[in-house]
Amino acid sequence: MSSNRIQQRMDALKASNRKALIPYIVAGDPTPDVTVPAMHAMVTAGADIIELGMPFSDPFADGPVNQRGAERAIAGGMTLRGVLDAVSEFRQTDQETPIVLMGYLNPLIAMGEVAFCDACQDSGVDGLLIVDMPPEEEGSLVEAAKKRGLDLIYLAAPTTTDERLKTIGQATSGYLYYVSLKGITGSSKLDTTEVASRIEHMRQHVSVPICVGFGIRTAEDAAAISSTADGSIVGTVLVSQVEALINDPAKIPDALQSILKPMREAMDAKA
Amino acid sequence: MALTEQELRTLDYEPDAGGHFGDYGGRYVSETLMAALSELDQNYQKLKNDPDFQREFDADLASFVGRPSPLYHAERWSKAIGGAQIYFKREDLNHTGAHKVNNTIGQALLAKYSGKPRVIAETGAGQHGVASATVAARLGLECVVYMGADDVERQSPNVYRMKLLGAKVVPVESGSRTLKDALNEAMRDWVTNVDDTFYIIGTVAGPAPYPQLVRDFNAVVGREVKWQSKELFGQYPDALVACVGGGSNAIGLFYPFLKDTEVAIYGVEAAGRGLSTNEHAAPLCSGRPGVLHGAKTYLMDNSDGQIAHTHSVSAGLDYPGVGPEHAYLKDIGRANYVGATDDEALAAFHEVSQVEGIIPALETSHALAYTKKLAATMRPDQTVVCNMSGRGDKDIFTVAKMEGISLT
Numbered sequence: 001m002s003s004n005r006i007q008q009r010m011d012a013l014k015a016s017n018r019k020a021l022i023p024y025i026v027a028g029d030p031t032p033d034v035t036v037p038a039m040h041a042m043v044t045a046g047a048d049i050i051e052l053g054m055p056f057s058d059p060f061a062d063g064p065v066n067q068r069g070a071e072r073a074i075a076g077g078m079t080l081r082g083v084l085d086a087v088s089e090f091r092q093t094d095q096e097t098p099i100v101l102m103g104y105l106n107p108l109i110a111m112g113e114v115a116f117c118d119a120c121q122d123s124g125v126d127g128l129l130i131v132d133m134p135p136e137e138e139g140s141l142v143e144a145a146k147k148r149g150l151d152l153i154y155l156a157a158p159t160t161t162d163e164r165l166k167t168i169g170q171a172t173s174g175y176l177y178y179v180s181l182k183g184i185t186g187s188s189k190l191d192t193t194e195v196a197s198r199i200e201h202m203r204q205h206v207s208v209p210i211c212v213g214f215g216i217r218t219a220e221d222a223a224a225i226s227s228t229a230d231g232s233i234v235g236t237v238l239v240s241q242v243e244a245l246i247n248d249p250a251k252i253p254d255a256l257q258s259i260l261k262p263m264r265e266a267m268d269a270k271a
Numbered sequence: 272m273a274l275t276e277q278e279l280r281t282l283d284y285e286p287d288a289g290g291h292f293g294d295y296g297g298r299y300v301s302e303t304l305m306a307a308l309s310e311l312d313q314n315y316q317k318l319k320n321d322p323d324f325q326r327e328f329d330a331d332l333a334s335f336v337g338r339p340s341p342l343y344h345a346e347r348w349s350k351a352i353g354g355a356q357i358y359f360k361r362e363d364l365n366h367t368g369a370h371k372v373n374n375t376i377g378q379a380l381l382a383k384y385s386g387k388p389r390v391i392a393e394t395g396a397g398q399h400g401v402a403s404a405t406v407a408a409r410l411g412l413e414c415v416v417y418m419g420a421d422d423v424e425r426q427s428p429n430v431y432r433m434k435l436l437g438a439k440v441v442p443v444e445s446g447s448r449t450l451k452d453a454l455n456e457a458m459r460d461w462v463t464n465v466d467d468t469f470y471i472i473g474t475v476a477g478p479a480p481y482p483q484l485v486r487d488f489n490a491v492v493g494r495e496v497k498w499q500s501k502e503l504f505g506q507y508p509d510a511l512v513a514c515v516g517g518g519s520n521a522i523g524l525f526y527p528f529l530k531d532t533e534v535a536i537y538g539v540e541a542a543g544r545g546l547s548t549n550e551h552a553a554p555l556c557s558g559r560p561g562v563l564h565g566a567k568t569y570l571m572d573n574s575d576g577q578i579a580h581t582h583s584v585s586a587g588l589d590y591p592g593v594g595p596e597h598a599y600l601k602d603i604g605r606a607n608y609v610g611a612t613d614d615e616a617l618a619a620f621h622e623v624s625q626v627e628g629i630i631p632a633l634e635t636s637h638a639l640a641y642t643k644k645l646a647a648t649m650r651p652d653q654t655v656v657c658n659m660s661g662r663g664d665k666d667i668f669t670v671a672k673m674e675g676i677s678l679t
Contacts, residue, residue: 056576056577057446057577057578058446058451058452058455058563058564058578059455060301060454060455060458060459060564060565061300061301061303061304061458061462063459064445067445067446067455068445071445071446074577079575080575080576081575104562105299105561105562106561106562106563106570106572106576106577106578107575107576107577108576109560109561109562109576110561110572110573110574110575110576111575111576131301132299132300132301132562132565133299134298134299134300134301134302134305136289136297136298137289137297137298137299137567154302155301155302155303156302157301157302157303157305157306159303159305159306159307159465160302160305160306161306161309164305168302179301179302179303
């Protein structure tokens with residue numbers, strides 16, 4: 001079942017002429033017990049897919065906001081096993097919403113890549129986005145993930161050449177994550193016109209849906225991006241909100257909702 | 272898996288097209304860095320055989336660094352130990368006081384030939400930062416150096432040197448506030464400013480092609496030792512010893528000797544308060560393979576795969592990973608990796624200062640501590656070359672403080 005959850009969701013969105021809203025939070029930020037309520041709240045606010053960060057001590061492709069989120073999660077006791085347990089708990093009441101785990105390779109190597117993929121399948125994970133594993137470095141993780149029907153989502157960047165885009169387009173499944181800016185998560189510049197023309201170009205090489213992340217902060221950003229992309233990925237602005245509420249974590253689910261709802265409405269109004 | 276001596280003599284010791292040394296190395300980075308690394312790789316593969324580039328590099332090593340650095344017979348120390356004859360490869364006599372400048376000159380020239388007006392660097396002890404700031408000043412390049420906030424405190428003289436040279440020093444407050452965090456921050460800068468910026472990485476770690484090109488720029492050390500040893504004692508040394516943090520001074524000495532299997536090779540890691548404690552920085556001695564900072568290599572992490580906080584008395588060795596080529600040399604059995612503790616390094620620091628009139632860097636003192644042990648097991652007609660990778664002027668405040676002496 002799990003193998004088709006992302007594709008089913010993307011197909012359903014396409015059929016209703018809507019675009020995917022994909023929020024990202026760091027699992028366990030700031031404490032493990034916040035994560036599952038926050039996930040449910042984001043679904044209620046209109047999230048189509050959830051990207052859940054597996055905290056890593058040295059997230060060098062992320063900006064300072066997401067790094068602090070990861071540091072809080074680790075300090076709060078979150079482990080890779082804990083991330084998988086959170087997904088299992090979420091699945092007890094939500095069997096529909098696809099979940100993508102996003103993170104770095106070393107914790108997966110520590111658990112064992114095959115054992116990790118088994119655990120993903122058991123807990124109801126649908127896809128993996130491993131930031132520091134480009135297609136060239138495919139190893140036992142890729143094989144194990146494919147065998148268990150887990151989608152592997154790869155990144156493309158403005159600097160990605162057409163030749164690499166073909167490789168990435170063939171490797172990626174579920175969707176392609178287009179990094180809209182040169183830079184790290186949480187960078188401030190976003191040029192929606194440039195993103196639009198780039199997406200048109202990428203569609204020559206990529207058949208799966210293209211979702212765009214990095215730099216989407218407002219409902220207007222989300223709507224503008226999803227007028228050409230198949231989805232908007234929203235991360236840093238949510239992690240910043242979590243950071244603002246670390247002393248009052250009970251308020252986090254509602255606060256995330258109030259960021260995502262206007263995005264959902266703006267995206268649907270545009271559709 | 273260990274190879275036979277015959278295999279070790281005939282290996283070419285070059286990475287594959289993807290930058291892999293056996294299972295190690297590679298390019299484990301975000302897509303946002305891929306184009307920059309490919310561009311760097313293409314530029315480097317083209318320039319490394321370019322006569323103009325090589326001529327300029329060699330001329331700078333001669334006139335700006337002062338190469339060749341001497342191979343010095345530490346006679347009194349050899350006699351006091353009573354074993355093998357010990358020779359120091361005097362990288363401490365280089366301009367800026369360490370081997371680091373060999374690499375920064377090479378990379379700054381790459382930046383120049385690639386048309387990048389801005390260079391960035393990460394630094395631990397500050398030696399690489401100073402070496403980067405130095406060549407940036409000479410070539411008229413803008414220079415930003417990232418340094419862990421703890422290291423900024425530990426190494427304040429070097430921070431001031433970098434500022435004198437016109438560089439901007441950015442203290443990094445995230446994570447453990449040491450070298451690995453400075454590296455994270457430098458990578459972030461590079462991803463964001465890749466169009467006009469060249470990242471001068473300070474060691475043989477990081478994604479391909481860095482481990483290869485940093486090695487190649489430092490290999491001048493081993494090449495000189497080859498002819499100097501023939502000239503001084505008629506043959507290659509019986510053993511080479513160098514300290515290993517990221518491992519650039521070590522690979523620079525080792526690389527030209529890899530096929531000469533009659534030469535034993537020892538890399539000395541920082542054993543901190545002891546390898547049986549968690550307070551050390553010795554991934555090859557007691558870590559395991561994983562992925563950090565863009566390469567697969569041995570590293571120190573906890574059971575959950577989070578990178579460990581390391582400890583060493585020397586800031587330059589205080590790093591949880593190691594260059595992937597060292598990981599490979601360990602596995603195939605070409606090099607031996609051992610540890611020296613803080614206390615052993617400090618003892619060697621004092622001993623060599625007093626017996627040979629050379630104050631070594633604390634990083635280098637780890638290599639010296641093992642050299643002493645090794646030489647004691649060898650005959651007086653045998654030879655050990657220890658890479659005197661840096662001088663200890665920068666460390667006198669640290670040592671004085673540890674010994675309760677106030678210098679102000």
